[in-house]
Amino acid sequence: MVNIAILGHGVVGSxxxxxxxxxxKGIAAKAGDSIVVRRILDLRAFPDLPYADLFTTDFQDILxxxxxxxxxxxxxxxxxxxxFVKACLLAGKSVVTSxxxxxxxxGDELLTIARxxxxxxLFEASVGGGIPILRPLDQCLAANEVFEVAGILNGTTNFMxxxxxxxxxxxxxxxxxxxxxxxxxxxxxxxxxxMDACRKTCIxxxxxxxxxVYPEEVYTEGITAITEADVQYAAACGGVIKLLGRxxxxxxxxxxxxxxxxxxxxxxxxxxxxxVFNGIMVRGDSVGDVxxxxxxxxxxxxxxxxxxxxxxxxxHLNARKYLYWGPNEPGHVxxxxxxxxxxxxxxxxxxxxxxLVQIGRTFGDVRMISIPDAPANEVxxxxxxxxxxLLMDKIGGFSGMTLTRAIxxxxxx
Ligand code: HSE
Numbered sequence: 510m511v512n513i514a515i516l517g518h519g520v521v522g523s524x525x526x527x528x529x530x531x532x533x534k535g536i537a538a539k540a541g542d543s544i545v546v547r548r549i550l551d552l553r554a555f556p557d558l559p560y561a562d563l564f565t566t567d568f569q570d571i572l573x574x575x576x577x578x579x580x581x582x583x584x585x586x587x588x589x590x591x592x593f594v595k596a597c598l599l600a601g602k603s604v605v606t607s608x609x610x611x612x613x614x615x616g617d618e619l620l621t622i623a624r625x626x627x628x629x630x631l632f633e634a635s636v637g638g639g640i641p642i643l644r645p646l647d648q649c650l651a652a653n654e655v656f657e658v659a660g661i662l663n664g665t666t667n668f669m670x671x672x673x674x675x676x677x678x679x680x681x682x683x684x685x686x687x688x689x690x691x692x693x694x695x696x697x698x699x700x701x702x703x704m705d706a707c708r709k710t711c712i713x714x715x716x717x718x719x720x721x722v723y724p725e726e727v728y729t730e731g732i733t734a735i736t737e738a739d740v741q742y743a744a745a746c747g748g749v750i751k752l753l754g755r756x757x758x759x760x761x762x763x764x765x766x767x768x769x770x771x772x773x774x775x776x777x778x779x780x781x782x783x784x785v786f787n788g789i790m791v792r793g794d795s796v797g798d799v800x801x802x803x804x805x806x807x808x809x810x811x812x813x814x815x816x817x818x819x820x821x822x823x824x825h826l827n828a829r830k831y832l833y834w835g836p837n838e839p840g841h842v843x844x845x846x847x848x849x850x851x852x853x854x855x856x857x858x859x860x861x862x863x864x865l866v867q868i869g870r871t872f873g874d875v876r877m878i879s880i881p882d883a884p885a886n887e888v889x890x891x892x893x894x895x896x897x898x899l900l901m902d903k904i905g906g907f908s909g910m911t912l913t914r915a916i917x918x919x920x921x922x
Contacts, residue, residue, distance in 0.1 A: 639810030653793025
């Protein structure tokens with residue numbers, strides 16, 4: 510019998526308790542031992558639950574209980590989750606977490622503590638909810654040189670974009686529905702402003718390229734500025750707008766990392782990933798492109814990944830897993846403006862600006878894009894691919910033309 514504790518009985522924590530209870534026989538068979546929830550930490554009381562007597566509001570009840578070998582952290586946020594997780598590792602308990610904010614900010618430190626103590630710090634659920642991605646990236650694809658990891662990493666915003674595009678739902682209506690369904694963060698600004706996807710991108714980039722990437726190093730743009738016109742322009746380009754997190758290894762071993770709405774060509778493997786689904790593409794030198802798709806948020810999908818980590822840990826209680834990356838290295842993440850990109854740009858033009866001549870003179874032959882409802886003075890085109898700072902320099906030379914919108918086109922590099 511292996512005793513575990515759960516920190517936090519919110520959406521994910523309650524899902525973990527539920528999955529462990531509902532599937533206990535199969536889980537015990539797979540783990541080779543029965544898994545017993547001995548304590549649950551939460552400030553609230555849940556008197557109606559059959560396991561109401563397991564609750565405590567005192568973290569010390571868990572930390573000092575030597576019978577508890579594994580601690581599941583599903584509180585979210587950095588504090589006190591970081592303090593609790595670190596204390597558990599220092600006390601000799603392995604930790605499983607779904608907390609992407611924690612892993613993105615403190616992953617290297619916590620992995621090092623775990624390694625030094627022959628423990629495990631596992632966090633499959635922190636990226637992609639129920640989708641297996643970190644273990645496959647770390648183990649099944651280990652033979653590859655990975656060039657790129659890119660994905661739709663936030664279920665809330667993908668759900669919202671899908672509702673806004675297909676059902677013409679308002680931004681606020683779609684967000685309220687995502688919150689009701691338990692997809693959104695406690696503070697949904699983290700979803701719509703891209704921070705959640707940024708944290709997940711950091712975890713993927715750290716694991717894929719071996720050095721910790723901090724959220725502060727990643728250029729991040731959310732979906733709050735997306736309009737109906739953007740959606741129409743994306744369709745006119747033959748694509749669809751998705752909020753993408755992208756990490757690319759440069760030839761000299763550095764990384765470009767970014768989270769932003771991008772126009773994906775309709776035939777891209779991620780373009781059809783809608784609703785709360787996440788999709789993550791890994792490009793390796795031997796395997797080519799591999800895509801992982803599944804439910805990226807929600808109680809039971811996320812609990813599924815947490816419990817799988819608990820099972821894995823039960824099977825490795827006295828053996829360390831090799832999930833690890835090195836410390837952050839300043840300069841490892843390159844300025845995103847150096848990355849080559851092609852953009853869909855829209856300009857509001859004065860009548861006598863000679864927009865087409867200026868565009869031709871600056872960029873040569875470009876693909877012009879139009880939509881039926883565009884304002885009369887609007888001109889839109891897809892730029893050639895070049896470093897972003899150069900594109901911006903070049904359009905700085907336009908006169909009588911004001912840039913109103915620029916959206917990056919996703920293209921394989
Ligand atoms: N708010 C997150 C999302 C939850 O919508 O993807 C899962 O990390």
